[in-house]
Amino acid sequence: xxxxxxTMVALVDSYVKKEYRTLMAEIETQIEASRTDDDLxxxxxxxxxxxxxxxDKRIVASLIEKVEVLGSTEIHVIWKHQDEYDRILGLIx
Numbered sequence: 699x700x701x702x703x704x705t706m707v708a709l710v711d712s713y714v715k716k717e718y719r720t721l722m723a724e725i726e727t728q729i730e731a732s733r734t735d736d737d738l739x740x741x742x743x744x745x746x747x748x749x750x751x752x753x754d755k756r757i758v759a760s761l762i763e764k765v766e767v768l769g770s771t772e773i774h775v776i777w778k779h780q781d782e783y784d785r786i787l788g789l790i791x
Contacts, residue, residue: 705770710773710775713773713775725745725787726748728789744779747761761777761779762777762778764776
Protein backbone atom coordinates (compact mmCIF):
# COMPACT_ATOMS: atom_id res chain seq x y z
CA UNK A 699 0.00 0.00 0.00
CA UNK A 700 2.76 2.50 0.93
CA UNK A 701 4.66 1.55 -2.24
CA UNK A 702 1.54 2.27 -4.31
CA UNK A 703 1.18 5.71 -2.69
CA UNK A 704 4.85 6.49 -3.27
CA THR A 705 4.49 5.39 -6.89
CA MET A 706 1.44 7.62 -7.39
CA VAL A 707 3.17 10.63 -5.80
CA ALA A 708 6.14 10.10 -8.12
CA LEU A 709 3.78 9.77 -11.09
CA VAL A 710 1.95 12.99 -10.20
CA ASP A 711 5.24 14.82 -9.68
CA SER A 712 6.62 13.64 -13.02
CA TYR A 713 3.40 14.45 -14.87
CA VAL A 714 3.10 17.95 -13.40
CA LYS A 715 6.72 18.78 -14.20
CA LYS A 716 6.39 17.51 -17.78
CA GLU A 717 3.10 19.30 -18.47
CA TYR A 718 4.30 22.52 -16.90
CA ARG A 719 7.59 22.59 -18.80
CA THR A 720 5.93 21.72 -22.09
CA LEU A 721 3.26 24.38 -21.74
CA MET A 722 5.62 27.10 -20.59
CA ALA A 723 8.18 26.35 -23.29
CA GLU A 724 5.50 26.61 -25.96
CA ILE A 725 4.12 29.83 -24.50
CA GLU A 726 7.52 31.47 -24.16
CA THR A 727 8.59 30.46 -27.66
CA GLN A 728 5.45 31.72 -29.39
CA ILE A 729 4.65 35.04 -27.69
CA GLU A 730 7.85 36.23 -26.06
CA ALA A 731 8.92 38.38 -28.99
CA SER A 732 5.58 40.13 -29.41
CA ARG A 733 5.05 41.46 -25.88
CA THR A 734 7.03 42.81 -22.98
CA ASP A 735 7.33 40.78 -19.77
CA ASP A 736 5.21 43.33 -17.90
CA ASP A 737 2.44 43.04 -20.51
CA LEU A 738 2.44 39.26 -20.22
CA UNK A 739 2.33 39.26 -16.42
CA UNK A 740 -0.51 41.80 -16.41
CA UNK A 741 -2.54 39.87 -19.00
CA UNK A 742 -1.62 36.39 -17.81
CA UNK A 743 -0.64 36.21 -14.13
CA UNK A 744 0.43 32.56 -14.64
CA UNK A 745 3.46 33.89 -16.55
CA UNK A 746 5.13 34.83 -13.27
CA UNK A 747 5.95 31.11 -13.03
CA UNK A 748 7.46 30.89 -16.53
CA UNK A 749 11.10 30.68 -15.46
CA UNK A 750 10.94 28.45 -12.41
CA UNK A 751 13.06 25.31 -12.39
CA UNK A 752 11.78 23.89 -9.11
CA UNK A 753 8.59 24.31 -7.21
CA ASP A 754 7.35 24.00 -3.68
CA LYS A 755 4.02 23.29 -2.04
CA ARG A 756 2.94 26.94 -2.34
CA ILE A 757 3.54 27.06 -6.09
CA VAL A 758 1.84 23.70 -6.68
CA ALA A 759 -1.14 24.84 -4.61
CA SER A 760 -1.42 28.01 -6.66
CA LEU A 761 -1.37 26.11 -9.98
CA ILE A 762 -3.33 22.90 -9.37
CA GLU A 763 -6.98 22.67 -8.35
CA LYS A 764 -6.92 18.89 -7.90
CA VAL A 765 -5.42 15.66 -9.18
CA GLU A 766 -7.73 12.79 -10.08
CA VAL A 767 -6.25 9.30 -9.96
CA LEU A 768 -7.75 7.36 -12.87
CA GLY A 769 -5.79 4.15 -12.49
CA SER A 770 -2.50 2.75 -11.34
CA THR A 771 -0.60 4.62 -14.07
CA GLU A 772 -2.95 7.41 -15.11
CA ILE A 773 -3.89 10.75 -13.57
CA HIS A 774 -5.82 13.84 -14.62
CA VAL A 775 -4.71 17.26 -13.38
CA ILE A 776 -7.31 20.03 -13.00
CA TRP A 777 -5.44 23.33 -13.34
CA LYS A 778 -6.57 26.43 -11.46
CA HIS A 779 -5.65 28.70 -14.36
CA GLN A 780 -7.00 26.61 -17.23
CA ASP A 781 -8.72 29.67 -18.70
CA GLU A 782 -5.35 31.45 -18.89
CA TYR A 783 -3.72 28.43 -20.53
CA ASP A 784 -6.56 28.34 -23.06
CA ARG A 785 -6.26 32.08 -23.80
CA ILE A 786 -2.50 31.82 -24.25
CA LEU A 787 -2.79 28.80 -26.51
CA GLY A 788 -5.45 30.65 -28.50
CA LEU A 789 -3.02 33.50 -29.07
CA ILE A 790 -0.25 31.26 -30.31
CA UNK A 791 -2.29 28.98 -32.56
